[in-house]
Each structure stands twice: as structure tokens, then as C-alpha cells.
Amino acid sequence: MSEAARRRVAVTGLGVVNPFGGDLLDFFARLMRGESAVRLYHHPASPSPLAQPAVSCPHFDAEAVLGRPLAGVCDRYSQLGVAAAFSAWEDAGLPRQNGGSDEYGVSWGTGVGGTLTFERGYADFYVHGKDRAHPLSIVLAMSNAAASHVAINLGLGSSCLTYSVACASSAVSIGEAMRRIQAGESELVVAGGSEAPLSFSVMRAWEAMRVVGQGDEETAYRACRPFQVGRTGLVLGEGAAALVLEDWEHAQARGARIYCELAGYGQSCDHTHLVKPDAYGQTRAMRLALREAGLDASEVGYVNAHGTATREGDPTEIEALRQIFGAHAENLLVSATKSMHGHLLGATGAMEALITVLALARGEVPPTAHLDEVSPDCQGVRHVMGKGLRGVPLKAALSNSFAFGGSNAVLAFKALS
The missing domain is CATH 3.40.47.10 (Thiolase/Chalcone synthase)
Known part of the structure; x- marks a missing residue:
């Protein structure tokens, strides 16, 4: 694509579901203070005891944020993602699309998708002896579920794409959304990612790789110490973030607040x-x-x-x-x-x-x-x-x-x- 043909891309909306439970600016203020949300996480449904430094979102109430009907057809990773997307949409000053827009799309990232639904299914069969899976297991667990729910509920018809590239998934989703706008294929894209990886199987798997930060009840908050002497590894976290990316001229025409340029x-x-x-x-x-x-x-x-x-x-x-x-x-x-x-x-x-x-x-x-x-x-x-x-x-x-x-x-x- 020639430089002359490439469109500029504005960031006009931000949305987050974070472990502190506050809004966007409260979240950033806590980060600026160096506050840690890492705690020793005791898995609530472990077949064997599991306590590991991790980050959860205990304040997030899916039914309160999304309503019971929508929350009920979403795995937790989708619940988190839809909430972040809705928040970014509101932050961008956009009205809910009544009839939908064929110029607006979704670009999403996730690494493990609906792992909690899969784990619940295994438990139903092999622990509780049930003979039938939950009828919505497939649509709850599929990796494109979060993006699909965002598209359906905001009426976004340009594209609905999901990227799964391990820990680069949502960065790729944002970059590829930028490409669509630059090429004139979409005027606006809600781009981001969501993850709810605090399942017993995922946590045990990461622990087995010996790359998880160590800590007990008193020291878990500092278990993840990048660049530090004696660092011991990462900590898993759940949450979601979304950016509204928009063609620069389109954003200016509707009088949008622009945070910066994705260049x-x-x-x-x-x-x-x-x-x-x-x-x-x-x-x-x-x-x-x-x-x-x-x-x-x-x-x-x-x-x-x-x-x-x-x-x-x-x-x-x-x-x-x-x-x-x-x-x-x-x-x-x-x-x-x-x-x-x-x-x-x-x-x-x-x-x-x-x-x-x-x-x-x-x-x-x-x-x-x-x-x-x-x-x-x-x-x-x-x-x-x-x-x-x-x-x-x-x-x-x-x-x-x-x-x-x-x-x-x-x-x-x-x-x-």
C-alpha cells in the first residue's frame, strides 16, 4: 500500500476489566503508584490443593454489567471481553448501533479461549458422573465467542476476526485491525483481547514449566519482578482490554476525542x-x-x-x-x-x-x-x-x-x- 493511500488510525476509546475493580483512570492511577494486584490464589474447584500467585478480577459481576441473559451464554473470558468492549465503545462516545454498521468491525485476541467451560465439562463427566454435556458447551468455549458477542451486541458488520497467537494474540488483533482501517475496509474497529486462564489445568500446566513466580500469603504480591535480581517467573492473570480504532477523518468528522495515533x-x-x-x-x-x-x-x-x-x-x-x-x-x-x-x-x-x-x-x-x-x-x-x-x-x-x-x-x- 502506498503512503499516499494509507489512512491514519486514531485511538478514540479505551475499555478495561481490571483486578482492582475501578474504572479506567483508577486502574492507571494504581499502576502509577506501583500497586500490585497479585495475590496467592486458592483455586476454588481444584481436584487437589492448588495455591499459586495469580491475578483475578474478584469485583467483576457479569450479570450486573452485562445482564443475566447475555452473561448466561458467555464463558468468563467472553464476559470479561464484552464488558471491556462495551466500556471502550462508551468511552469513544459512540451510540449503540440500532440497525448495525457494515463499516464497523471487531478484531479480538485470546490464547486459551473458553478453558473454564472445557474444564467444567470434564468435571461433569469424570468427577460428577453426568452423562450429558451442557447444551451450550461449544458456543461457550469456542475461541471466537467473545468477538462474536461484541459484534452481535454492538451491531458491527464489517468483520469479526479472532487471532490466537499465544501471548501476542491481542497485540496482533490490534495491529491487524489497524491494517483494515488503513486499507479502507473498515472505518472503525473494536480491537482487544480477553482471557480467563485461572482454571486448574492451565495453572498446573504453567506451574509444570517452572516459570511461575513464587510466593506465599505474605509475599505473593511481589511474586512477579521483571528485570530484578533473583526473579522467579510470571504470574497468570485474568482480565480484558479493548481499544476503539478509527479512521482519522471519520473520528474528526464526528468530533471524537482522540487519545493518540496508532502509527x-x-x-x-x-x-x-x-x-x-x-x-x-x-x-x-x-x-x-x-x-x-x-x-x-x-x-x-x-x-x-x-x-x-x-x-x-x-x-x-x-x-x-x-x-x-x-x-x-x-x-x-x-x-x-x-x-x-x-x-x-x-x-x-x-x-x-x-x-x-x-x-x-x-x-x-x-x-x-x-x-x-x-x-x-x-x-x-x-x-x-x-x-x-x-x-x-x-x-x-x-x-x-x-x-x-x-x-x-x-x-x-x-x-x-
Whole structure:
């Protein structure tokens, strides 16, 4: 696509379902204070005892937010996703579409989809001895259910696409939504992701990989410490985030409030290992995002890092940042907000993109919580530690998402000039 033909993409709405239970700005304020939502999570339906540091959304009441009929036909991951999409839609100042719009679409990401429905089905058969599955099991569990519910309830007829690319899923969904708008295939897309991975099987599976952060009742809140000396791993989290992306001229014509511009998207494959990250693959994704955005690396002031607090993942990402940003890396603000909201697997890219948009729009950069001694293999950038930074004049920011399977996705945002 020629530069002349490519349409600009505005971010006009943000919606989130977060573990603190407050609204969008309350969520961001808590992140700025370095508050952690990580707790020792005791699985309520474990066939054997299971307690693991994790992040849940205990304040979310699906029936109160969505109404009983809609909540009843949704797996929890869909409930979270629809709630975030509705919130973003309202934040964008959009009316509910009565007859629907063939110019508006949905682009969604999830890594494990309706895993709670699957697990409930196994329990019904093998634990409780039932001889019949729940009649809605398929439509509850399918990975495109969340996107479909958003499209149906908001009347979005342009497209309804779901991406499952492990931990890059919702970053890819946002990038691909941008592509549709740039090409003139949609005027507006609700893009994001949702995940509800706190099932016994998923939690045990991640624990078996020995990459889950450690902690007891007193220390669980700091179990995820990206870039820290002695870090022990990630923590799983549930939640959802959504962005309303819009053709720039369309947004201006309806008088929409514009947070910033989604200006670049880079996607690459490491093609080296199923789970081991690769700096070269990550640099290619960042380079592509910067090139499309028309940005020099020195113009980027903040990177919301993928930063999972794993022994191999963190230093690989820092090495990639040093390669891309060169001498500017020493001044580059970097933080990993997973330390506070957890790793939402397929939804984490959307959550971190939303945080990056707010950082850019407000000139405020959240910290990496619990980071007080940077590991020797994670040095070379300006880590934001303890509390967030305010009054930061940012021109551009990146949000990094790097997934198992070697898939990398980077989103580049530009501040309003």
C-alpha cells in the first residue's frame, strides 16, 4: 500500500476489566503508584490443593454489567471481553448501533479461549458422573465467542476476526485491525483481547514449566519482578482490554476525542525455538513498527516491555532494545506492568497497549513494581522503578508482545502534535 493511500488510525476509546475493580483512570492511577494486584490464589474447584500467585478480577459481576441473559451464554473470558468492549465503545462516545454498521468491525485476541467451560465439562463427566454435556458447551468455549458477542451486541458488520497467537494474540488483533482501517475496509474497529486462564489445568500446566513466580500469603504480591535480581517467573492473570480504532477523518468528522495515533505495527517470527525467545526476531518486529510509523528510534521515549520476569525472557528483550535504540537506550524509559496486573496470556498485548496509550496521552509512565536491584543481564536502559514518572514529554511509545511459538508483535503509538 502506498503512503499516499494509507489512512491514519486514531485511538478514540479505551475499555478495561481490571483486578482492582475501578474504572479506567483508577486502574492507571494504581499502576502509577506501583500497586500490585497479585495475590496467592486458592483455586476454588481444584481436584487437589492448588495455591499459586495469580491475578483475578474478584469485583467483576457479569450479570450486573452485562445482564443475566447475555452473561448466561458467555464463558468468563467472553464476559470479561464484552464488558471491556462495551466500556471502550462508551468511552469513544459512540451510540449503540440500532440497525448495525457494515463499516464497523471487531478484531479480538485470546490464547486459551473458553478453558473454564472445557474444564467444567470434564468435571461433569469424570468427577460428577453426568452423562450429558451442557447444551451450550461449544458456543461457550469456542475461541471466537467473545468477538462474536461484541459484534452481535454492538451491531458491527464489517468483520469479526479472532487471532490466537499465544501471548501476542491481542497485540496482533490490534495491529491487524489497524491494517483494515488503513486499507479502507473498515472505518472503525473494536480491537482487544480477553482471557480467563485461572482454571486448574492451565495453572498446573504453567506451574509444570517452572516459570511461575513464587510466593506465599505474605509475599505473593511481589511474586512477579521483571528485570530484578533473583526473579522467579510470571504470574497468570485474568482480565480484558479493548481499544476503539478509527479512521482519522471519520473520528474528526464526528468530533471524537482522540487519545493518540496508532502509527506502526511490526510482526515477525523468530523461527528458532518453540519457547526460547530470540533477540533478532524481536528487533525485526520493532524495526518494522518504527519504519511504518516514520519514527527514528531516538524519538521513542517509552517502551511497555513484554517483561514476564522469566530468567531468559527479560535479558533477551533488553538485548533487543539495546540493539534497536543504540546509545538512546540509556535514556529510554522501560517498564513491565505485568508486575502489577499479571500475565493475561492472549489478552496481555491489549492491556499493555491500553496502558501505553494512557502513558502517551497523559505524559505519565508507570513503573515496574518491586524492582529495586536490576539484574546485571537486564541493564542498559532506564528502568522506571518504584513509582511512576509524571510530566514526561513523550512523542512516541512502543508496546512489545513476544509469544511462545516465536511470534512477535510490536505496536507504535504517536502522541498528538
